Amino acid sequence: MWIALLIIVFVLFALSFTKFEIRKEIVINQSPENVWKVIIDFQNYKHWNTQLxxxxxxxxxxxxxxxKLSVSGTAPYEFKPKISHWEENKKFAWIAITGLPRIFDGEHFFELKNLGNNTTLLINREEYRGILSLIIKNLPMMKNAPTGFETMNLEIKNYTESNK
Known part of the structure; x- marks a missing residue:
């Protein structure tokens, strides 16, 4: 009995480190400082972000x-993440924990790489971790998530470049 219980605990512990990532990149014809200002200016998301x-x-x-995340074909979803990274003009991230840590966590990153000549590489990615990540990875909403990341990248690019 104890051996079976230990095996179950070990398997659940190992599964808690399971993860997958969605990652999309785009080049924006603006400095990292200007892209940063758009990303952290949440009050103005309503002017350019159709999903968040x-x-x-x-x-x-x-x-x-x-x-609140509103993606076409799914019900709107409210969540309360904590800002986990704040490296000005370089990296901004938040983490949302569903229930207990390591059950299903999502950490969303915006990373900015200065390409010179007033251009920035925006890396928009999310790391999903936890026991349920293997199951959630295969849900229909996750199959459409890469398209949502591409849409957000284009919206950031268009808004940032039009506000020179």
């Missing part, structure tokens, strides 16, 4: 956010 709405929170390192 800012409902409140503290936009600062370790701040708590309240966001």
């Amino acid at each position: 709405a800012y409902l409140g929170g503290d936009i600062k390192p370790n701040g708590d956010l309240h966001l």
Whole structure:
């Protein structure tokens, strides 16, 4: 009995480190500083972001956010992530934990690479981790997620480049 219980605990522990990632990149004809300003200006998401709405929170390192994701074909989803990375003009991220840590966590990153000549490589990615990630990875909503990342990248690019 104890051996079976230990095996189950070990398997669940090992599964908690399971992860997958969605990653999309785009070159933006603006400096990292200007792209950064758009990414952290949550109050103005309504002017360019068709998928993510800012409902409140503290936009600062370790701040708590309240966001709503609305993707075509799925019900809107409100969540309250915590800002996990704040490296000005380089990296911004938040983490959303569903229930207990390592059950299903998503950490969303915006990484900015200065390409010179007033251009920036935006890396928009999310790391999904936890026991349920193997199951959730294969759900229909996750099959459409890469398209959502591409849409957001284009929206960031268009908004940033039009506000020179």
